[in-house]
Amino acid sequence: MGPDYRLSRLITHSIRRHLVGSEQRWVFERPPQDWAPPPIERTSLYLHVPFCRHSCPYCPYTKVQYRESLVEPFTLAAIAEVDWWADAVGPAEITSVYIGGGTPTLALDSVARVLMRVRERFRLTGDICIETNPADVDDETVRRLHDMGVELVSVGVQSFQQEKLAMLGRDYAPDIAERALALLAGSDFASVNADIMFALPCQAAADVIADLARAAQLGADQLTTYPLFTFPYTAVGKYLRLAAVRMPDLRMRQAHYRAISGWCAQQGFERVSVWGFKRGTVPRYSSVTRDGYIGVGPGAGSHLSDGFVLNTFDLSSWTGAMRDGRGATALRMPFAGEMSGWWWLYWRFYDTRIPLDDLDAALGNDAPKARRWLRVVEQAGFAVRNGGRLELTERGAFWLHLAQNYFALNYVNTLWTQARREPWPRAVAI
Template sequence: MKFYFDILGGRLLEAFISSFLASKVLKDISFSHDVNIHLISTVNPSLNIRVPFCRFQCPFCLFVNYPYNEAISDLYVKAVKRELKLYSTYIKESTIENIYFSGGTPSLISNRLGDILNCIHELFGFIGNVAIEVNPLDLNDETLSRLVNTGINQISIGIQSFNSGVLEGIGRKYSSEVALNAVKKAMDGGFDYVNIDLMFPLPNQTVSSLLQDLEIAVKLGVHGISTYPLMLLPYTEMYKQLKDRSVNIKKMEKEMYMLILDYLMNVGYDVRSIWSFTVKPGFYNGPFEYDEYLGIGPYAWGIIDNSFIINTPLLEEYLVMVKKKIPIAALARFEGEKSMIIWLSRSLYHGKASKTEFYKRFKVGLDKKFKWLIYLMRLSGLAEWNADSLRLTRKGLLYGSLTTKKIVIGLLMKMHKATGYYPPL
């Protein structure tokens, strides 16, 4: 009887911790339309430049993107340069640390990225890496050469799966062969870091086919593998297709996450974040993982000076608004205890939270401030102290994934509401 009680009690405690952290983070992010950019300061931020164009709308995508159009993309590039110019008046004497072109599909405007990078060099200077997200369909020799010659040294390829049946089930308009060739070309293309994105659990996907995806990625020698859980929001086409299977999907998601974690760690990949693994630690960050970064472009967001800033979401509004001012639609400010819980959640997303870093930032001990939360995490086997850091265990990484997914879904819905952006249901 005690055995079953321990199992049930443990699961209840783990679920409680997950729900508590997610709800606490979401509660502490409260958006306002009263935006005063003069009160915000930052030094040497990174940039997340969102390119809102796609070849087609994927049924699982959490954002509505725009079909590529050369004339409109020219207007977009001019608007981005104008937004960068506006920011240059607020962050004087700063250089840009890293740049990430996120999507949409930035590779669709590969011929214009040099204009944006030149603008950044002129306005701020630049000291770090330049990364880009790409669609496998765009990776021909000409585009790869253009990206490298432009100064882009890191690339993340949205593979999602190497299985043609799975790709067909999620509406990706390329085959397994195209996906394989795209990665091979990128590995030989002169980039310092090649990352691929995989997803789970997907229609037509099995544990066996996911394992095959991982084995292929490792055999190809990619430096990083990001594995993102499927997120079903009510306005996505895939939600309508799979909403009656949500219970089975949740069960499969846990099994698949543990497979990903165990397999990649066993073959020599380190945990870079809850959803990302690497053989080159400390060399690459995703677009939302920098300590401080500005969001540039329509529905781009950033975190600077304890503020979560979202740009106006619609492209047509962005093109007009940026002619007059920085196109911010909403801002959430977090200070004091709010700032601490946000910092803790962002740190644990990378698998650990440093006591030294926490004290340096907040002048109070991590183990003192979150005494009971840390006690419960250790009691339930989700975390343990390892030298200076509170580290998530194997089980802790699983529940960290489930918690992060709750936060992302909840945050996106709050962002949509705050900006007046309601994708079609």
């Protein structure tokens, strides 16, 4: 672990202690045997499909090599987990479903069966969003997505340039990504998002803009741009294959970020998050800003009213736990004080808009402290007031994007690395 990592840890630990207070323990622990989730009235649902045809070297997500023989046990376990949640929390209203992975498009029959069970056991009232891989998108995929009621689709393009795709280890050519995006965009979904990566080694700002322009031309009405996350110090992914290549420095990263924002504004794409833009009135495609969700699948996390929980990452341990009716929760971090409210505020920053009138309800006793911090943010030029909202400026959005990179390094990587190492860790301090 280098000095950058230690410094960023020191800074984030001091900030979180000051904001959330010393009573919050930042430790995920194995839950007690009699632990059960609290009742839920409304929530979102995340389904994690862990199969990939091959492993992209930079990818930190939970996945296994796709084998047809793994799909049926996965499906049965996922259905059992939907039942487990419904028995535990009651027939909650599900206000959105997000299906990610892995590669959900490798197991669409499985996804359809799990969704059917979700509809049987819960009240599904919201949109269904799914991630697709360009290599899997054809007419049959589109038909199945419509049949299962999917409204919002995202396609993981990453780049339309062959050398960038090769460097990222993506297993399709640019014309496959173009065809997939054009097909989805012309297929009557409520919205089609394209993921485009920036801050890649040897990538110029003009390359990113060319990718965005091509995605828009092919019909994407939402664009999610994100940097190559640099998980530098653990076995997360096979990142070291990329580490020999010079990464863009901070100035380059800032130049990319500015170029993206400028181009999107010019082309009528409104910023909807630190990394996301959308055009027109289409519903927003988003996987992460939901205020509460339950997770189904290996490595799936859940945000409950009293804390975070995380399923075991190991596919066979997860399948076995669900087969035995035990539940697959491996780790839990209970909330203390106003932690839930600070988490809410973190994601409002991610949205780049903070509704000031909601602060009291969300943060309770900590609302005055939050207001003081927001004043500092405003005075530093990172945000401006617009009616009842505080909106991040371009500069504020850039620095938040960097802060989120550090957040990923410090917390997500620490947690995921340990959870990947053992199926049922005793405790992980983040």
